[in-house]
Amino acid sequence: MSQVLDTPPHTPAPADDDLAALAARHGLSVSGARPSLPEYVRQLWARRHFITAFATAKLTAQYSQAKLGQLWQVMTPLLNAAVYYFIFGVLLGTKHGVPDYVPFLVTGVFVWTFTQSSIMAGTRAISGNLGLVRALHFPRAALPISFCLQQLQQLLFSMAALVVILLGFGVPVAPSWVLAVPALVLQFMFNAGVSMVMARWGAKTPDIAQLMPFVLRTWMYVSGVMWSIDKLTAKDHxxxxxxxxxxxxxxxxxxxxxxxxxxxxxHAAQLPPHVWATALGWALLAGVGGFIYFWKAEETYGRG
Structure with missing residues (x-):
């Protein structure tokens, strides 16, 4: 009888609305909650120095164990171009009818490698850096963006070798070289957007990283890296x-x-119709769309 009298009355659990009001009154928020899109962009911009430093550190460490060191940044795409020249240019004869085939081929290999490496690095951006994701609080989009920035820095190293090749094969310096800057900016936006899409997929399904080399190799073969799309489509077959x-x-x-x-x-006649508009459209579609798609899953990265 005394136990019944001494039992304190049951206190009902506070409602969710009461908890939300209490948290708001004391300035509390859910740990790891996804911020609004404008706030997310502000957080990402505030960590721009981390993004650039992380990209540079990754690039420096990439070949730190090799005796030739950073020379591999240039030698790797050059060796790939040499292999493609022998197989496609010499054995399959795709160099016939293509003026300045070596500069044509090397430019295609370097630009394609930028896209390929960015997407592959983005696929593993979250799944390959779980320790960092779980230990520190930062906008997760910083990782795929920093990996794309790393590949852009590597491309700029390769461009120095490309300039030497162009001059060596008699391609003169021209005012049109300035157009390479907006082209690279648009390609970087596209690569970063696709990388963020692949980072979200790779975070949920790590096996995608094993599939991507086959997808990218197929994409390369239909992208005119080693052959002229203009000559193929001009035959009307x-x-x-x-x-x-x-x-x-x-x-x-x-x-x-x-x-x-x-x-x-x-020449301009070899470009597809409305090429700059197409390049801008792909950059905006992939860049903005990929960023929003990645942001929507911000709360899930590193969990489970």
């Missing part, structure tokens, strides 16, 4: 839809823009 797909392929668009900027024998 392809269905119209195939021609449109080949000409609007984003990888091919950015490769063609870089070739047009750097190689004087690559």
């Amino acid at each position: 392809l269905p119209h839809l195939v021609t449109v797909v080949l000409e609007t392929n984003p990888a091919a668009v950015y490769i063609d823009l870089m070739r047009f900027a750097l190689i004087d024998s690559f």
